[in-house]
Amino acid sequence: MSMLGPLIFAAYILIPMYFATLEDKEEKLMVVIDDSGLFTGRGPEGPVFTISGTETLKFQVVEGVPIETFKESFEESGYYGLLFIPSNILSSNSSLIYSTNQVSLEISEYLKRSMESEIEDLKLASHEIENIEKILLEVETSINVRNIKWTKDGKTQETNTGVVMAIGYLGGMLIFFFIFFFGSQVMRGVIEEKVSRIIEVIVSSVKPFQLMMGKILGVGLVGLTQFLIWMILSAVLVTGLKAAFFPELNQSPTEQVVASDLFMQGGTAQEPAMQTPENISIEDMDMAQEIFASLKSIPAGMILISFLFFFIFGYLLYAAMFAVIGSAVDNETDTQQLIFPVILPLILGLYVMISAISNPDNSLAFWFSIIPFTSPVVMMVRIPFGVPWWQLALSASLLVLTFLAMTWVAAKVYRTGILMYGKKNSYKEIWKWLRYSS
Amino acid sequence: MSRASELSGANLITALDVVKDFSGHRALNHVSMEVPEGSIYGLLGPNGAGKTTLLRIINQITAPDQGSILFEGSPIGQEHRHIIGYLPEERGLYKKMKVGEQALYLAQLKGLSRQEAMKRLKLWFQKFEIEAWWDKKVEELSKGMAQKVQFITTVLHEPRLLIFDEPFSGFDPINVNLLKQEILQMKANGATIIFSTHNMASVEELCDHITLINESEAVLQGEISEIRDRYRANKYLVTFNGSKEQLTKGLDSPYDLLGIEENGMGQRATIQIKNEAKGTGDLIRNLLEITEIKAFQEILPGMNDIFIQVVNDTIQKKGY
Numbered sequence: 001m002s003m004l005g006p007l008i009f010a011a012y013i014l015i016p017m018y019f020a021t022l023e024d025k026e027e028k029l030m031v032v033i034d035d036s037g038l039f040t041g042r043g044p045e046g047p048v049f050t051i052s053g054t055e056t057l058k059f060q061v062v063e064g065v066p067i068e069t070f071k072e073s074f075e076e077s078g079y080y081g082l083l084f085i086p087s088n089i090l091s092s093n094s095s096l097i098y099s100t101n102q103v104s105l106e107i108s109e110y111l112k113r114s115m116e117s118e119i120e121d122l123k124l125a126s127h128e129i130e131n132i133e134k135i136l137l138e139v140e141t142s143i144n145v146r147n148i149k150w151t152k153d154g155k156t157q158e159t160n161t162g163v164v165m166a167i168g169y170l171g172g173m174l175i176f177f178f179i180f181f182f183g184s185q186v187m188r189g190v191i192e193e194k195v196s197r198i199i200e201v202i203v204s205s206v207k208p209f210q211l212m213m214g215k216i217l218g219v220g221l222v223g224l225t226q227f228l229i230w231m232i233l234s235a236v237l238v239t240g241l242k243a244a245f246f247p248e249l250n251q252s253p254t255e256q257v258v259a260s261d262l263f264m265q266g267g268t269a270q271e272p273a274m275q276t277p278e279n280i281s282i283e284d285m286d287m288a289q290e291i292f293a294s295l296k297s298i299p300a301g302m303i304l305i306s307f308l309f310f311f312i313f314g315y316l317l318y319a320a321m322f323a324v325i326g327s328a329v330d331n332e333t334d335t336q337q338l339i340f341p342v343i344l345p346l347i348l349g350l351y352v353m354i355s356a357i358s359n360p361d362n363s364l365a366f367w368f369s370i371i372p373f374t375s376p377v378v379m380m381v382r383i384p385f386g387v388p389w390w391q392l393a394l395s396a397s398l399l400v401l402t403f404l405a406m407t408w409v410a411a412k413v414y415r416t417g418i419l420m421y422g423k424k425n426s427y428k429e430i431w432k433w434l435r436y437s438s
Numbered sequence: 439m440s441r442a443s444e445l446s447g448a449n450l451i452t453a454l455d456v457v458k459d460f461s462g463h464r465a466l467n468h469v470s471m472e473v474p475e476g477s478i479y480g481l482l483g484p485n486g487a488g489k490t491t492l493l494r495i496i497n498q499i500t501a502p503d504q505g506s507i508l509f510e511g512s513p514i515g516q517e518h519r520h521i522i523g524y525l526p527e528e529r530g531l532y533k534k535m536k537v538g539e540q541a542l543y544l545a546q547l548k549g550l551s552r553q554e555a556m557k558r559l560k561l562w563f564q565k566f567e568i569e570a571w572w573d574k575k576v577e578e579l580s581k582g583m584a585q586k587v588q589f590i591t592t593v594l595h596e597p598r599l600l601i602f603d604e605p606f607s608g609f610d611p612i613n614v615n616l617l618k619q620e621i622l623q624m625k626a627n628g629a630t631i632i633f634s635t636h637n638m639a640s641v642e643e644l645c646d647h648i649t650l651i652n653e654s655e656a657v658l659q660g661e662i663s664e665i666r667d668r669y670r671a672n673k674y675l676v677t678f679n680g681s682k683e684q685l686t687k688g689l690d691s692p693y694d695l696l697g698i699e700e701n702g703m704g705q706r707a708t709i710q711i712k713n714e715a716k717g718t719g720d721l722i723r724n725l726l727e728i729t730e731i732k733a734f735q736e737i738l739p740g741m742n743d744i745f746i747q748v749v750n751d752t753i754q755k756k757g758y
Contacts, residue, residue, distance in 0.1 A: 192532075192533075193532075196530040196531065196532060196533055197526070197528040197529060197530025198530045198531055198532055199530075200494075200499065200524075200526040200528065200530075201524065201526060201530075201544065201588075201591075201592075202547070203499050204497040204498070204499055204519070204522070204524040204526075205519055205520075205544070205547040205548055206519075206547060207516075208499075415500075416500075419494070419499065419500070432461050436460070436461075
């Protein structure tokens with residue numbers, strides 16, 4: 001399992017890349033019957049539209065053929081669809097697509113947008129305004145929304161929301177998985193010592209508290225090491241395999257980001273020649289500069305420190321709770337009844353985190369980033385967006401206080417629990433142990 | 439029974455008025471105990487009497503609700519962990535770990551250096567002829583083999599105090615003997631040993647002192663010889679040569695004939711002196727008149743009989 005980790009990570013990154021290289025494999029042919037005559041001779045010919053990077057849409061304009069002739073043999077003909085533009089399109093504002101399968105949203109949106117802009121142009125032209133083309137050129141505006149942040153010391157910073165979101169998301173997810181994976185490892189370790197009965201020998205040599213903290217810290221350090229190895233191996237695997245199998249993907253990271261961004265917009269990243277190449281490269285530059293600017297402007301040191309802080313204390317808090325559950329049961333199957341209340345806030349934190357990515361300052365995100373049981377996961381998505389110092393301090397100190405209290409409680413329950421066999425697995429029982437003197 | 443005021447310096451362990459409660463159930467009810475240095479001390483009692491709880495308290499695994507444990511007269515603490523060896527009733531080792539590696543780890547937990555632990559382990563493994571097990575995983579060993587390994591890890595740091603909870607359970611007779619020899623050897627080397635057991639034969643064989651715990655209370659304590667003296671019932675076994683009827687009829691009234699058996703060794707009568715005023719001399723004089731005595735011996739109560747008697751007495755006292 002441990003060695004599979006990097007493989008899974010690498011596959012996770014490489015498989016989408018592989019699919020991205022499978023483009024141009026399928027060509028979809030769309031028949032256009034233009035009764036209005038508005039588009040005749042103006043529509044694009046050849047492959048014009050790349051869908052999801054794997055398919056291309058082609059148009060074939062036919063004239064003087066009634067729709068019915070296509071209807072009967074449409075499926076065999078291999079046409080993807082038939083776009084019917086009625087003669088009264090200017091007044092009815094509607095057109096029809098005939099097809100045997102549901103036409104994808106991407107395609108219908110593209111057709112809609114193309115026809116809209118074409119008809120808008122025609123309508124404008126029909127008003128016979130002088131120099132209309134020149135005016136239009138002047139009017140045409142593309143709004144690029146750039147996000148400039150004002151810092152307290154009066155400087156300005158430019159950030160790209162996507163980058164900020166990605167950093168927060170990555171941090172939160174790492175914390176979540178680390179807590180989940182290695183917290184339950186602590187629990188299994190405690191159960192193993194209890195089941196094998198070695199525990200009594202060990203606690204006659206060291207204090208139960210020392211044993212518990214030793215296990216939590218030890219598993220944490222093992223986890224960190226394993227995480228680092230996974231990261232490094234994944235990175236090595238990705239670069240190595242990518243170079244070996246997808247040399248065409250060996251672009252700079254900027255190119256990749258831009259390319260993927262264009263995919264999402266339904267653009268033609270793989271065939272930039274189809275659109276005005278100058279524009280795209282300028283956009284490339286803008287985008288790249290923006291991303292680099294955001295990376296620079298994000299307080300990396302502060303994010304790293306908070307990440308490490310919430311990472312470590314989040315793990316410690318949950319590991320103490322997992323240790324309690326491990327000490328309370330006789331085998332791993334018995335954990336199921338007890339583990340739910342421990343996992344619930346963690347899962348809740350994950351959900352709030354995902355919603356907080358798009359809205360990091362709403363009250364839900366605020367409260368969950370203050371409450372200690374969810375704060376390690378939720379606060380991480382908020383930090384790259386900027387969190388007031390007092391909130392950070394409050395959240396951090398609450399987390400540390402809860403960790404201390406939980407460790408104290410855990411130690412008391414643990415030292416009784418590890419010597420108890422055949423007891424009911426309930427929180428009532430655990431509560432009883434908490435009150436034993438020891 | 440002596441209390442703190444009269445503590446003798448020769449006691450290695452003193453339990454003072456120890457009370458331990460578990461949610462409504464009192465596991466130990468004001469138990470006191472003195473374990474003289476260099477002795478083998480037996481902790482007896484039926485299952486669930488509280489023996490293991492007391493041993494755990496001495497091991498600082500659990501803390502008493504009331505009372506205290508003294509080590510050489512001062513409260514027991516962290517510094518004593520390294521000079522105590524503990525073999526719990528439920529034996530166990532890390533299953534996935536190799537025997538040698540694990541023994542080294544446990545020895546270092548008890549404060550031995552790695553080199554020293556290695557040196558001593560080599561000797562013990564040779565002594566028990568188990569050198570071949572060093573690189574085996576514990577899960578590959580049989581139960582008896584694993585217990586041998588665990589015994590070594592218990593005594594490796596040469597503790598001044600050894601605590602064994604039911605040490606003879608789960609061992610085959612050969613290993614039980616081996617264990618007894620080791621215990622006696624450790625006593626000869628100056629160690630103090632406390633062990634709990636049901637095995638009364640081993641108590642008579644090994645122990646100098648005992649405490650009998652029943653229903654969370656210490657109901658009987660002291661030196662074995664003294665206890666057996668206390669519980670003698672003035673019973674005598676007389677091997678005689680003569681007629682049974684003559685013996686039965688001729689016996690005076692302070693003496694009670696409990697039975698006569700006949701086997702290869704001859705006829706043997708069990709006689710109890712009922713009247714405290716009469717001694718063995720009076721009985722022998724009476725017997726000489728009526729039969730020919732071949733052998734005369736006192737029947738001393740076995741620890742087993744004492745155990746059963748005391749436990750039953752306390753049950754009756756409590757009115758069950």
